[in-house]
Amino acid sequence: MARRSRGPEEELQRAVISWLKLLRPPWIYYHVPNGGGRSRAEAGALRAQGVLAGVPDLQVVGATGRTYYVELKAERGRLSPAQDAFRVRCARLAIPWRLARSLDQVKEALETWQLLDGRGRPRCDVPLDWPRWAAVVIDQLARGRSIDHACRTAGIGRRTHYALTERSMAYDEAVEHARSVGEAIAVA
Secondary structure (H helix, E strand, O other): OOOOOOOHHHHHHHHHHHHHHHHOOOOEEEOOOOOOOOOHHHHHHHHHOOOOOOOOOEEEEOOOOOEEEEEEOOOOOOOOHHHHHHHHHHHHOOOOEEEEOOHHHHHHHHHHOOOEOOOOOEOOOOOOOOOHHHHHHHHHHHOOOOHHHHHHHHOOOHHHHHHHHOOOOOHHHHHHHHHHHHHHHHHO
16 A cells, blocks of 8 residues: 655645654644545535634643644645634634744744743643742753742742652642642632
8 A cells, every 4th residue: 555645734744743842842732634525425524523724733722721823834725714713713713723834833833922032941831829839849840840949949938848848749739739739829
């Protein structure tokens, strides 16, 4: 069976996903495979299940649940009418949407949305009403620092430091714990 050749848009999609896998960001990212050849029956069944034409190639869900969209296009690729309509809907709803023709443009969009810091490392977007220290702790953990280092960097008191470090935590567990402590303090 002959291998089909990949188009420039598919190459860009693969490059972006490969880069994200290496980056290992704390947010969720995924691709919705809307394109490709389908029979009329299959296309009708997918529409009945809620498939929406024009959905961008890359979706990113940040730590606060905010969704960001990136439409990937080859150098000379154009938006379809459905993709342009989706872009307009996002603009009306103030949902971040960006057209990217290169990996650098994807990185630029993520930096603009503050999902990457100035050095290209992932950041956690945290609610504005959280105390400053919670954002610092989560950011330090996302950079691979220890919980002790993160607490010292954030300048938090002994009581909170103990609450975060009373037991050895894996990265994901420590981030979740820091988030829950931040949410509890924001509510209080």
